[in-house]
Amino acid sequence: MTNPERVYADPSINMETEAYWEATKQNKLLLKKCDDCGETHWYPRAICPHCSSSNTCWYEGSGKGKIYSFSVMRRVEIPYVMAYVTLDEGVSLLTNIVECDFDNLSIDQDVEVVFRATQGDQALPLFRPVA
Amino acid sequence: MSRSCKAYIAGVFEHPTRKAVDKTIAQLHAEVAIGALKDAGLTKDDVDGYFCDGATPGLGGMSMAEYMGLDITYTDSTETGGSSYLVHVGHAMTAIAAGKCKVALITLAGRPRSEGVKSLAAKDYGDDLPERGFEIPYAPVITNMYGMAAKRHMHEFGTTSEQLAWIKVAASHHAQYNENAVLRDVVTVDDVVNSPMISDPLHRLDCCVISDGGGALVVVSPEIAKTLGDRCVKLLGQGEGIKHLNSGRIDLTYTGAVKSGPVAFAEAGLTPADMDYVSIYDSFTITVLETLEDLGFCAKGEGGKFVADGNLISGTGKLPFNTDGGGLCNNHPGNRGGMTKVIEAVRQLRGEAHAKVQVPDCTLALAHGTGGSIAQRTGAATVIMGRNDA
Numbered sequence: 001m002t003n004p005e006r007v008y009a010d011p012s013i014n015m016e017t018e019a020y021w022e023a024t025k026q027n028k029l030l031l032k033k034c035d036d037c038g039e040t041h042w043y044p045r046a047i048c049p050h051c052s053s054s055n056t057c058w059y060e061g062s063g064k065g066k067i068y069s070f071s072v073m074r075r076v077e078i079p080y081v082m083a084y085v086t087l088d089e090g091v092s093l094l095t096n097i098v099e100c101d102f103d104n105l106s107i108d109q110d111v112e113v114v115f116r117a118t119q120g121d122q123a124l125p126l127f128r129p130v131a
Numbered sequence: 132m133s134r135s136c137k138a139y140i141a142g143v144f145e146h147p148t149r150k151a152v153d154k155t156i157a158q159l160h161a162e163v164a165i166g167a168l169k170d171a172g173l174t175k176d177d178v179d180g181y182f183c184d185g186a187t188p189g190l191g192g193m194s195m196a197e198y199m200g201l202d203i204t205y206t207d208s209t210e211t212g213g214s215s216y217l218v219h220v221g222h223a224m225t226a227i228a229a230g231k232c233k234v235a236l237i238t239l240a241g242r243p244r245s246e247g248v249k250s251l252a253a254k255d256y257g258d259d260l261p262e263r264g265f266e267i268p269y270a271p272v273i274t275n276m277y278g279m280a281a282k283r284h285m286h287e288f289g290t291t292s293e294q295l296a297w298i299k300v301a302a303s304h305h306a307q308y309n310e311n312a313v314l315r316d317v318v319t320v321d322d323v324v325n326s327p328m329i330s331d332p333l334h335r336l337d338c339c340v341i342s343d344g345g346g347a348l349v350v351v352s353p354e355i356a357k358t359l360g361d362r363c364v365k366l367l368g369q370g371e372g373i374k375h376l377n378s379g380r381i382d383l384t385y386t387g388a389v390k391s392g393p394v395a396f397a398e399a400g401l402t403p404a405d406m407d408y409v410s411i412y413d414s415f416t417i418t419v420l421e422t423l424e425d426l427g428f429c430a431k432g433e434g435g436k437f438v439a440d441g442n443l444i445s446g447t448g449k450l451p452f453n454t455d456g457g458g459l460c461n462n463h464p465g466n467r468g469g470m471t472k473v474i475e476a477v478r479q480l481r482g483e484a485h486a487k488v489q490v491p492d493c494t495l496a497l498a499h500g501t502g503g504s505i506a507q508r509t510g511a512a513t514v515i516m517g518r519n520d521a
Contacts, residue, residue, distance in 0.1 A: 091379030
């Protein structure tokens with residue numbers, strides 16, 4: 001089931017996150033991990049929040065995960081699903097769930113990344129239930 | 132027994148307005164300041180410390196100090212959203228104990244109702260905000276973020292909408308006696324769960340009111356308190372903290388109260404069981420439930436059972452809370468409810484709450500503030516107070 005979707009606002013892009021947003025245009029979800037402590041963190045930063053190392057590097061994530069929690073925002077013109085998704089890589093990110101039945105979502109449900117163009121032709125990663 | 136303390140709350144004032152179309156924010160700050168100083172038996176010329184939040188017009192407290200004609204030698208404008216004022220109380224305690232000031236004035240004012248409901252949209256701090264690109268395009272607003280916290284708590288612990296509703300029911304029982312409260316009708320669990328769904332599982336009646344207004348506190352040294360009489364309330368302990376998304380290892384089932392509570396109780400040498408009354412930040416029903424667990428009033432996950440069946444209603448429940456009606460029914464001035472939490476706790480300890488909700492022989496009380504979003508970045512602050520003879 002597909003619900004109408006709003007026009008997505010452009011992300012804020014800066015020197016630390018340029019590579020991430022270049023990759024989303026290629027339908028790739030990048031993550032950052034630290035070469036020193038080996039930990040992945042979210043959202044991606046130049047400095048590792050676990051060990052303060054500057055040796056952080058990009059890698060392509062699986063794009064797969066499970067819903068950690070969600071809330072259907074109903075009192076707006078175009079309702080949408082706010083969610084946290086825990087990726088297979090262990091970090092949770094804020095996102096929207098699309099291509100879904102609002103009344104048939106559940107915590108721990110398997111989801112996969114999907115990309116949408118934003119207002120200014122950037123690309124935004126969102127998630128949909130795995131068929 | 133008589134406990135020693137570093138500082139006292141000598142004056143409080145809650146602005147009676149709930150919609151201030153004809154007043155400026157600066158004017159509201161000055162009105163609440165005058166009210167709290169009068170309540171303390173002091174004047175503006177006694178004030179040497181000024182505290183305000185980051186939303187106050189001007190750089191820190193500079194513009195308001197000028198507007199109100201204050202002569203200031205100590206200032207603090209720490210911003211932790213709705214918990215700011217309980218942070219300010221702690222910082223005033225420390226400053227007074229260090230001899231940096233003797234009479235600290237803390238003010239809050241806001242007009243979200245007159246200015247339109249800006250509060251539901253996340254404030255945009257521009258591209259310097261590091262998490263911005265990873266959150267704003269997904270349209271997070273305060274209701275859907277707190278909705279996710281509630282949904283996860285239900286998933287992990289079996290908490291129900293009916294249990295959350297009891298928190299609003301208790302607040303409404305108290306608000307019926309408050310002539311200034313925005314919502315004065317007593318509601319039932321059915322009323323709450325049948326009100327329109329805003330962002331599930333939160334219904335309209337799970338949410339706090341939106342109101343204009345403000346409040347002020349006057350914190351003084353023990354030497355000055357001695358000259359002001361027994362309406363002064365002892366400040367026994369304070370704690371604060373920040374909780375965030377922990378580099379992506381998130382847990383939405385608890386709040387920053389896990390940090391602020393233990394520090395405040397340790398400083399006071401008291402435990403949750405010692406509290407006769409509590410003011411708990413109530414932006415939403417879930418905020419109260421998680422905070423009560425985090426402060427140790429019940430075990431984690433047991434909050435639903437703890438709040439049910441009227442346990443928070445003054446006179447019938449074991450833990451009377453928010454006897455002014457709280458943010459859920461009475462007042463949430465400037466979308467920041469911490470100030471009014473302290474004010475109602477002071478009323479209780481002075482025996483000046485409404486007779487229908489006054490806790491008999493109220494000796495020890497706790498006020499807790501929550502700022503920001505418990506499902507993103509949140510500030511927390513806990514203040515433990517005692518009656519003058521506590």
